Amino acid sequence: MLVGITPTFNYFDLAQAHFILNPEYRHDVDTIVEEFLGYKLTPIPKGQTDLFGQQSDQELKTLGEKAEAILKLQPILQSKLKEVDVERPYVELDIPLIKVLAAMELEGVYLNVAFYKELEIEFTKQIEEIEAEVLKVSGDKINLRSPKQVGELLFEKLQLPVIRKTKTGYSTDAEVLSELVAMKLSPIPEFLLKYREIEKLLSTYVKALPLMVNPKTHKIHTHFQPSNAATGRLSSDNPNLQNIPVRTENGRKLRRGFIPSPGRVLLSADYSQVELRLLAHFSQDKNMLDAFKHDRDIHKQTAAEIFDVPLDQVTKEMRNSAKAINFGLMYGQTSFGLSQALHISQGEAKKYITNYFHKFSSVKSYLDSLKESAEQSGYAITLFGRKRFLPDIKSTNRQVKAMAERVAINSPIQGTAADIIKLAMINIQRKLKEENLQSKMILQVHDELIFDVVPDELDQMKRLVREQMEGAVSLTTVLKVEISSGNNWYDLK
């Protein structure tokens, strides 16, 4: 499509078929040929991948061999899809999504480069100020980007207490630094936290993104990878537009640089609590279904249940604890993990979890059933029949088995959410064409879609997008979508 070739027939996609068959593997032609045909392709020499340049006879032969292999593989993989009973996600989701993703990539998104240049100056100044402050206190000049040198400064020179070690030395991550800040033994840890925040923003986003603007289109064209995440999610790279900061105010500012086409506006639509709603649907837990039915604050509702207080007596701390439990549920979190997240004792965390499962007993039995079914069948499966094979679920190594059990819990939930938004994207793209709309879908961030919208179409777009996202599937719980529009990504909140 990027070179002007648009397939209009029902095409076969080798990588995607292989991804559906076994999402954890690599999906390049060479690997698949070895796996299914049992021989090795002649390697294509570096720098000879330009299909439209001059080719020597040897190069043509090598390329021909590859094309022949793909042709041979098609019927083999297609019957395998049938045999493994995974045709549905292939035919209904992943194949129709390919053209949608190509259109989104080609469309791209505008970046306000001048704004990023200003941010670069501002952040660079801050970095230099922090470097000067640290130098003032510590005496010698070190590279603050080096965890090794930072560790030596904190734990040898300054003799601060070692909180945790890594494989290679002292741990200096944000959690460690925060603990050191709380001890008030030195001003340095606080400086380091600030330094890390700003340096991350500078190196990964502020300096990097302007370099990714295409000189012809003046837009950023991310690549959506449809076969990189084992749960069926998409990933985004070159650049990754699925991890643009939002948590800190400094970081969130970067979203002001993502702007609509001239004369247009951005529109975002995100699924509210989609994974917890899926958990409610799958488990059929009365308490949870009821909370969503009345569109209550799910974390507050959970807190009221586990702390056994009326809704209006739920404190911020109680809600926060409940939120951590809800979050951890879907990942198979342990009492240790929860205790770390909430800064409480492991015994206390264990009580929270026990109490949760007492009140939400169907959730407990559902999560147990996921483990049992994975052990029995050998795979985890989504609502649309996407499978993820889990051989480790039978491991005698407890740690390995425990990891597989967490995957057995998480994959059906995360994967079903991915299936649902894929279906919504396919349907939205079809509707945009049917209704002859000029607005474009440009980004997907797992539970959120972003559109570049013609102002005259705004009301129609809001209605269409909500309808397609909320109506993608019919569940015991309703799916809820939150919509907003604005003149840049920051304002979509």
Add this chain to the structure above:
DNA sequence: CCCAGCACGC
């Protein structure tokens, strides 16, 4: 060139 450590998102 690769790995470790770290940090950003959902």
Add this chain to the structure above:
DNA sequence: GACGTACGTGCTGGGT
């Protein structure tokens, strides 16, 4: 006694 929450991408430093 160790382990300890899913899925990703990408930066820098440091050793080979």
